[in-house]
Amino acid sequence: MAEETQSIEAALGRAVQAYQGAVDDFDREMARLLGVNETDLRCLELLLSADRATPGELGSRLGLTTGSVTAMIDRLEKRGHLTRTPHPTDRRSTLVQVTPAFRERASALIEPFLRDSATEVFARYTAAQLALVADFLDFSRGIQERHTERLRAVPAPKRGGKAGPAPA
Numbered sequence: 001m002a003e004e005t006q007s008i009e010a011a012l013g014r015a016v017q018a019y020q021g022a023v024d025d026f027d028r029e030m031a032r033l034l035g036v037n038e039t040d041l042r043c044l045e046l047l048l049s050a051d052r053a054t055p056g057e058l059g060s061r062l063g064l065t066t067g068s069v070t071a072m073i074d075r076l077e078k079r080g081h082l083t084r085t086p087h088p089t090d091r092r093s094t095l096v097q098v099t100p101a102f103r104e105r106a107s108a109l110i111e112p113f114l115r116d117s118a119t120e121v122f123a124r125y126t127a128a129q130l131a132l133v134a135d136f137l138d139f140s141r142g143i144q145e146r147h148t149e150r151l152r153a154v155p156a157p158k159r160g161g162k163a164g165p166a167p168a
Helices: 002-034 038-050 055-062 066-078 100-124 127-152
Strands: 082-086 094-098
Touching: 002 038, 002 100, 038 055, 038 066, 038 094, 038 100, 055 066, 055 094, 066 082, 094 100
Parallel strands: none
Antiparallel strands: 082 094
16 A cells, blocks of 8 residues: 555656646746746736736745846836836835736737647546646645745855755
């Protein structure tokens, strides 16, 4: 029984790692076609799903400093991918959202993937199986996010220096 569990764990680990690699590859190609870097792409993905956000919210989600977020927003606004508007209740803040042209361009690139995924996945798995997969992904995402925050708390090594010990 323990041998079977280890085999399943190993197979699941390989499958998750391969899936994550495929997602990374897809994201790199999306970034290339949209003319942005991968951090900019992640920002745009967040805005596509949230509709709009403050620079502070984006910085928090992306683990970026205030200056880095400002430079990223400036860059994406210059490319015509997003716009800034005054925050309706906080005069000191702005809201950032993707432009309709960017939303249309991104949709045109990702729509074939979404269509094929829905068709092929729903044809292969039952609703109960998909509910289990969704639960697994949600649960695993929480673990991933927790450990991403842990890594963000570790100081980066100085350039050209050696990395110190990892935190416990």
